Every structure is written in C-alpha cells, then in structure tokens.
Amino acid sequence: MSSNAPLNLRIIGGKQLSGSIDVRTSKNAAVACLCAAMLNKGRTTLRNLARIEEVNRITEVLDSIGVQTRWLPGTSDLEITPPAKIDLSTIDEVAARRTRTILMFLGPLMHEFDSFELPNAGGCDLGARTVEPHLHALRAFGMEVVAKDGYYNVEVNNSIRPTKPIVLIERGDTVTENALFAAARYEGTTIIRNASSNYMVQDLCFFLEKLGVTIEGIGTTTLKITGVAEINEDVEYFPSEDPIEAMSLIAAAIVTKSEITIKRVPIEFMEIELAILEEMGFQYEMSDEYTSDNGFTRLVDITTKPGPLKAPTDKIHPLPFPGLNIDNLPFFAVIAACAEGKTLIHDWVYENRAIYLNELTKIGATVHLMDPHRVMIEGPAKWRAAEVMCPPALRPGVVILLGMLACPGTSTLRNIYVINRGYEELDDRLNALGADITSFQD
Numbered sequence: 222m223s224s225n226a227p228l229n230l231r232i233i234g235g236k237q238l239s240g241s242i243d244v245r246t247s248k249n250a251a252v253a254c255l256c257a258a259m260l261n262k263g264r265t266t267l268r269n270l271a272r273i274e275e276v277n278r279i280t281e282v283l284d285s286i287g288v289q290t291r292w293l294p295g296t297s298d299l300e301i302t303p304p305a306k307i308d309l310s311t312i313d314e315v316a317a318r319r320t321r322t323i324l325m326f327l328g329p330l331m332h333e334f335d336s337f338e339l340p341n342a343g344g345c346d347l348g349a350r351t352v353e354p355h356l357h358a359l360r361a362f363g364m365e366v367v368a369k370d371g372y373y374n375v376e377v378n379n380s381i382r383p384t385k386p387i388v389l390i391e392r393g394d395t396v397t398e399n400a401l402f403a404a405a406r407y408e409g410t411t412i413i414r415n416a417s418s419n420y421m422v423q424d425l426c427f428f429l430e431k432l433g434v435t436i437e438g439i440g441t442t443t444l445k446i447t448g449v450a451e452i453n454e455d456v457e458y459f460p461s462e463d464p465i466e467a468m469s470l471i472a473a474a475i476v477t478k479s480e481i482t483i484k485r486v487p488i489e490f491m492e493i494e495l496a497i498l499e500e501m502g503f504q505y506e507m508s509d510e511y512t513s514d515n516g517f518t519r520l521v522d523i524t525t526k527p528g529p530l531k532a533p534t535d536k537i538h539p540l541p542f543p544g545l546n547i548d549n550l551p552f553f554a555v556i557a558a559c560a561e562g563k564t565l566i567h568d569w570v571y572e573n574r575a576i577y578l579n580e581l582t583k584i585g586a587t588v589h590l591m592d593p594h595r596v597m598i599e600g601p602a603k604w605r606a607a608e609v610m611c612p613p614a615l616r617p618g619v620v621i622l623l624g625m626l627a628c629p630g631t632s633t634l635r636n637i638y639v640i641n642r643g644y645e646e647l648d649d650r651l652n653a654l655g656a657d658i659t660s661f662q663d
C-alpha cells in the first residue's frame with residue numbers, strides 16, 4: 222500500500238443512522254481567516270479550525286513562504302506567526318496550484334510587496350471560474366495583474382487608493398474577501414458595494430474587527446471599512462460552524478430515513494434550505510438558539526424526523542446569500558432522488574457542477590441532464606450499490622457518498638481527495654452514527 226495511492230471508500234449501505242453529531246467549523250471561513258492572518262505581524266490563533274486538506278494546502282504554502290503555522294498539541298487550534306519579511310521565492314507551488322485559495326493571497330501580499338508573482342489558482346473542476354472580479358476590485362488599490370505562463374504577475378502602485386466606492390462586478394465571496402484584505406491595511410475608509418454577506422465573509426469581518434479594523438454593514442451588501450496601516454496584535458478567533466456541512470448531514474439523515482440530531486447548525490445560513498425542505502414534506506424539531514464561539518453566529522440543534530417527501534412545485538436554484546447557498550444546491554439532488562415526483566435543479570452559477578449530479582444514475586437515481594446547468598430528477602430512486610469514481614468536485618463527491626449510504630450492499634467510491642478537502646473525518650463521524658464506511662488504498 223502506497224501512501225500516495227488514491228484514497229477510496231467502501232460503503233455498506235442501507236443502514237439507518239441514529240445519535241447526534243456536531244457541525245464543525247467551515248472550510249471557507251478557515252481559508253479566509255488563514256489569509257487574513259498574513260495581515261497581522263502578531264500571532265493569530267484560530268480555534269477549532271477545520272482539519273481538512275484545504276487547510277493543509279494553505280498551511281503548506283504559508284510555511285513555505287516563512288509564515289509559521291503550528292497546531293497546538295491535542296487541539297484543532299492553529300497558531301500563525303508571520304515573519305518580519307515573507308519570502309515568496311520558496312513558495313510551495315505544488316500545494317498552491319491545488320487550491321483556489323491562493324487567489325486570496327493577492328489582497329494580503331499587496332501590503333508587503335510592490336511587485337510579486339503567484340502560481341495560478343487550482344481547486345475543484347467546476348468549469349471556468351473567472352478571476353476578473355478580483356482584479357477589478359484590487360485595481361482600485363493600484364494592483365495590476367498579468368496572468369502569464371501559469372503565474373499571476375502582480376504590480377502594486379501604492380499611490381493609487383480608492384477614490385469612490387468599489388462596486389464589485391460579481392457578488393462573489395472570495396472577491397469580497399480580497400477587497401476586505403486590501404481595505405484592512407489602508408488607513409482611509411473604503412466602501413465596497415455589491416459585497417457578499419455570506420457566512421465566510423461575516424466570519425472574516427468579525428476576525429478583522431479583532432485585528433482593529435473598523436467595519437460597518439456586516440451582513441449587508443455595503444461594507445464600510447476603515448483600516449489600519451500596521452497590525453501587530455496577538456489575537457484569537459473562533460471561526461463559526463459550516464452551513465454546508467449542516468446541509469450535508471441533513472441530506473444524510475434524509476437518504477437513510479433516519480432520526481439524528483445535528484448540533485451547532487448556523488441557522489441564519491440554512492433558513493431557505495429548510496423552508497424548501499419543509500415544502501417537500503421534511504419534518505424536524507429545532508432547539509432554541511445559542512451563540513457560536515465567535516460570539517455572533519446563531520446556532521440551533523436540528524432533529525430530523527423520517528417521513529415521505531414529494532418533489533417541490535418550483536425548480537430549485539441558488540442565489541447569493543440570503544438565497545439558497547450554491548454549495549448546498551447539489552444536496553438537493555440526492556434529496557430529490559428520495560422524493561416522489563420530478564424536481565428540476567438549476568445551477569446557473571457553475572459551468573460544470575450540475576453535470577456531476579448525473580453520476581447519481583450509477584447508483585440507481587433517475588437523473589436527466591437537460592443542459593450543462595439543469596438536471597431533472599425523478600424519484601423515488603431504487604438505490605443500488607455500485608463502484609463510482611469520485612467526481613473532481615467536493616459537493617458532488619459528497620452527494621454520491623450520501624447516496625451510497627442508501628444503497629443496499631457494498632459500494633465503492635474511488636479517489637476521494639476532494640471530499641477530504643472540505644470535510645473532516647466524514648467517514649468516521651458518519652460511522653459513529655451507524656454508517657459502515659471503510660477507507661482503503663489500492
């Protein structure tokens with residue numbers, strides 16, 4: 222067995238789940254806060270960070286450029302200490318090219334260098350994901366980027382500062398974060414319009430406030446930021462729970478017809494998903510609200526109640542927050558496969574992601590790919606075990622895994638690196654609820 226061989230999962234399906242499971246903190250807030258830690262000359266401690274491959278890639282990149290990262294023994298707390306001077310000449314290119322997060326190094330690094338180069342972004346294969354909105358936003362801070370031969374060549378003219386509100390050309394999450402990084406170390410005030418108010422952006426704002434940055438409008442689409450030229454603080458921050466993991470666990474309960482309690486669900490970011498599920502007949506109990514360790518995000522515990530589902534009347538489609546989260550959309554495919562009737566799922570956002578949902582046909586779902594953005598799913602599925610190659614995209618990969626939990630017999634999901642990119646010990650944690658998943662290498 223070679224440690225470089227792809228990791229696979231063997232799933233013995235058809236088992237009901239029971240018990241309770243905590244939602245862990247989000248991948249997307251983790252990577253935003255990791256990048257933000259580069260703005261701080263002091264020591265940042267990110268508490269209860271998701272221990273996932275995406276975080277590992279970023280810590281590899283950070284370590285390679287002289288930013289020290291250290292897991293505090295016996296915890297999931299990560300300490301990050303930047304050096305006096307970052308050294309990009311030693312950057313771990315292999316790690317950098319495996320993630321899209323490298324794009325979010327642009328904002329922090331523009332405060333350190335007048336010119337630099339970064340390897341191009343990688344990550345899930347979801348079709349073209351433009352970087353132009355990032356470049357448009359950062360141009361207001363004097364950044365010019367030329368993409369050439371696999372690198373972004375970056376020039377920064379510090380005399381250029383935003384003279385009017387920055388209007389983002391897309392309400393993207395990471396572009397909003399890059400604009401926040403740029404504004405955080407600019408002593409003047411920056412206004413960002415058409416900002417994303419999604420969960421990871423809110424987490425980043427709360428963290429930047431801890432660093433001394435003033436931000437008005439958190440949770441809205443207009444952010445007013447007053448930065449500080451130098452940040453040198455020893456701070457700790459607790460990123461909040463992952464609404465996408467919460468949705469994944471609800472889908473796990475639905476496909477296995479199980480009653481489980483999902484604790485620490487960030488309810489503000491799940492309300493529309495739950496409203497649609499209710500329309501489909503999903504029943505659940507919800508606890509009183511309590512507060513995440515970040516001091517802001519509202520959490521609840523949800524207990525799922527198994528019962529019949531029917532297809533919703535209207536198509537299901539995502540929108541920027543407060544719409545249905547684009548990363549939660551794929552889970553509706555496996556849920557729709559459990560419901561009576563036809564459900565239309567429309568992923569207008571990603572060029573490729575809906576296509577991967579077609580893989581559900583291999584385990585017995587009826588999925589019609591109508592065009593690259595729309596799938597029609599006809600339920601209820603007659604689940605059957607199969608061997609499937611994991612799609613090269615995180616959420617569709619998990620969707621197939623969850624479908625396999627419903628398939629009587631033994632299924633195999635091959636090459637699941639993408640799942641580990643965004644989920645921590647998902648197999649073990651589902652096993653603790655009664656699933657039967659074994660990981661193996663060939």
Ligand SMILES: CC(=O)N[C@H]1[C@@H](OP(=O)(O)OP(=O)(O)OC[C@H]2O[C@@H](n3ccc(=O)[nH]c3=O)[C@H](O)[C@@H]2O)O[C@H](CO)[C@@H](O)[C@@H]1O
Nearest residue numbers: 249252349350351391392393394395396421547548570571
């Ligand atoms: C690390 C992180 O936080 N990643 C999230 C972030 O990625 P990220 O911010 O990188 O998302 P992208 O910039 O790739 O946007 C996703 C796609 O949507 C398109 N688009 C986006 C916004 C918009 O208003 N109009 C539009 O057309 C983009 O062109 C792109 O094709 O946001 C995505 C969309 O919520 C999520 O799937 C990712 O999990």
Ligand SMILES: C=C(OP(=O)(O)O)C(=O)O
Nearest residue numbers: 321344345548615616643
């Ligand atoms: C698409 C996703 O993330 P990323 O931006 O890291 O590819 C995701 O989380 O599903």
